Amino acid sequence: MSGISMPKPDAATLGRRDEIVADMRIIVPGEGVVDAVNEMRAFESDGLTAYRQLPMVVVLPETVAQVSRLLKYCNDRNIRVVPRGSGTSLSGGALPLEDAVLLVMSRFNRIIEIDYPNRVVVAQPGVTNLGITTAVELDGFYYAPDPSSQIACSIGGNVAENSGGVHCLKYGLTANNVLGIEMVLMNGEVVRLGGKHLDAEGYDLLGIMTGSEGLLGVVTEVTVRILKKPETARALLIGFPTSEQGGQCVADIIGAGIIPGGMEMMDRPAIHAAEDFVHAGYPLDVEALLIVELDGPGVEVDHLIGLVEAIANRNGATTCRISASEQERLTFWAGRKAAFPAVGRISPDYYCMDGTIPRKELPRVLAGMRELSEQYGLGVANVFHAGDGNLHPLILYDANKPGELEKAEAFGSDILRLCVKVGGVLTGEHGVGVEKRDLMPEMFNEIDLDQQMRVKCAFDPNHLLNPGKVFPQLRRCAELGRMHVHRGQVAFPDIPRF
């Protein structure tokens, strides 16, 4: 494991392991408890494979009552719990802890209800993102957020991470497409937030839960909005001699009032890697390649393609191809969608980052990355959700060379620091997890982080649910709750009073 410190295992819990495993078998009878080391190996990491840890025991419950009993049992005995969906997190959100129960939700895999008049699907959290679309696509509907892991990632995990995807500029993130959840708190209480109606009553706890990375509660049911599939989609493939021109083209498209269904940019190393891999016909003599996809009624798409083409030409595009068939559209995307494995072919390992920046800062950030690349002696290829400023730099390294992983991580941290410096953020869609945990102070001061941790205290006052993630330093809730009243320090005379 790389150099990040996790909460110290609790010796008392580890000492009672056999007893806890036996109790888990009472709570979840049958095949749902896994404690053999060789069988637990499958769960020792998520999509961030540089970090590995065997859990104390793996439990796969099947009912909400079991989840509730399990959490209450652990809460009463001070046992840590790490929830896990499909384990596709790229930030280590589902990394096990040595002294924790790994609560795997994959057996919650049923669609509960498809309700077309209200345009919702109610699903158990282990249903895959794509599984929801599959359930309704014959009737012409789909679920809009489409993270690239959508074939495997679970809808419960999407809620935990507030997952995005290529289409989120136009259609929103998970938070904008989930109407309700049922969840279990660490004390075993079951609460429902929202439902088939819009805007949950009271405080927006659904908004807080979405993207809370498994630290606040365990989702046991999800109600999502489904949309009618757009009538058609076409794409433009546009090449530019400089990233500045590509960036300006993106700004001009949005300035013209056009919000494309997808708008992706790749830099030269990514273009070359992708083209070598899938032969999508990408131009190799450009510095920036833009894929702009427009979806909607055919007449609208045709109208907008004309506008975008004109904008591209005004910005000095050297190539501009327009998909004439569905097959050609998919070919345009093939390179972009295969960018990660393509980069995997040119480098033994790669490390995927996820910062977001104000779009206009793209040239400055790319230049900064080139400098860092030279400084660290490691290559970097960039794919970029251009519409919303979400960068995915892929740092090329070789894990078998001593010290290279650490060097890649340091390079990645410097990139994220640069993102924050230009007004951006540490993570656009992958989450903080363990990966970016220790960088949180780059973006938030102690007061900001304390207030976030206090929200955690309202849900899980004993810090038992997924500890060691998101927050660089855990502080006890009693300590966080202490008040420091600034009596006498008030700059009172400055305030006009009537």
Next chain:
Amino acid sequence: MTTFTPTTSAEVLSAVQWALAEEAPLEILGHGSKRAIGRPLQCEHTLDLSQLSGVTLYEPAELVLSARSGTPLAEIEALLAQNGQRFDFEPMDYGPLLGQTPGRGTIGGTLAANLAGPRRLKAGAARDHILGIHAVSGRGEAFKSGGRVVKNVTGYDLSKAMAASWGTLAVLTDVTFKVLPAAETETTLAIRGLLDDNATAAMALAIGSSAEVSSAAHLPERMAARVTGGSLGGDPATLLRVEGFGPSVAYRLEQLKQLLGNAGAIEEISGEASAALWRDMRDVRPFADGSDKPVWRVSMPPADAHNMVLALRMQAAADAFYDWQGGLVWLRMEGEPEADLLRMLIRKFGGGHATLVRAPAAWRAAVPVFEPQPAALAALSARLKAEFDPKNIFNPGRMVPGSGPATLTGATEGKTP
């Protein structure tokens, strides 16, 4: 009786620290345009944010705008319009309904009340467009959350926590919203003469089509005459709005007409007339009657809301009209609010929530204005409030009866007019 009128966030911090030290609760106020919503407050002191004003960042190409919390919403919307942009969530104006001057309200209040409009169906509410905040907690600490980019999952989304918190968690000092291009053009189809059940079916059909309908509303008989100065006439009107680029709008209108051609006579309302119609729907014009008859805002699953209304009418006199494909019901009661009856029926017909957005203060003190929550959820909400505002100094009792030192409203509990 003190009114603090800070002009900087540092002054807001000072005022809150003073209130905390004195354990003196504050009423948090922007323009006060929504002051009559919620349980009545009895705060001795007021924190008036109307002078904490000004747009601090607006980058149209980045789709982002930041402003101090007391900035007038109208000023921001005018600025956006100059640049061909808008808040896609179409924040409503409670002014007409509450007997106030229209066009008031601040950007902070927009978030604190989680405002939305007819486009909520497609575009979301304020909660879906907030990107970041700066605020002062009831602990007397200035904190921030989120950022200024449209895609961000760094840490808990405390910005969303401010949505619909009605000034009870923290005092907003700065907010950053996502903005979007305004539609090039819009046209509304009005299907005439449908009863509520047929209207619900027609709206579901339209919204479930690929015509990308951005708003769907239904004005039953007598309600239709109460918008746009009566230009619609009195027959029921089921309204479908189509927005976007000209050629696309024309095509989608044809699509809808073919889909719904058998439903009833269809009228077309274009351009500014369409925009004016939806402004009236947004601002609840049919019930902007200058009275203080109780008005409920009910959010339910769209398909069954009209059945709830039918059942309610068997026991209480009420007028109703529908937005959000039928899922937003505006209800005006002829007599008492009938909170228990209404909430029982909402549960029976698929769940949701009801907010008593207009009623005399005595009713608002006696009847739960906001939907009461099940015990575990209410306890969680109370714990969240305590983590932001442990001494209950912000708008105490506005959402739920409080038990802190600040609660004076007990005196009016149980009293009805």
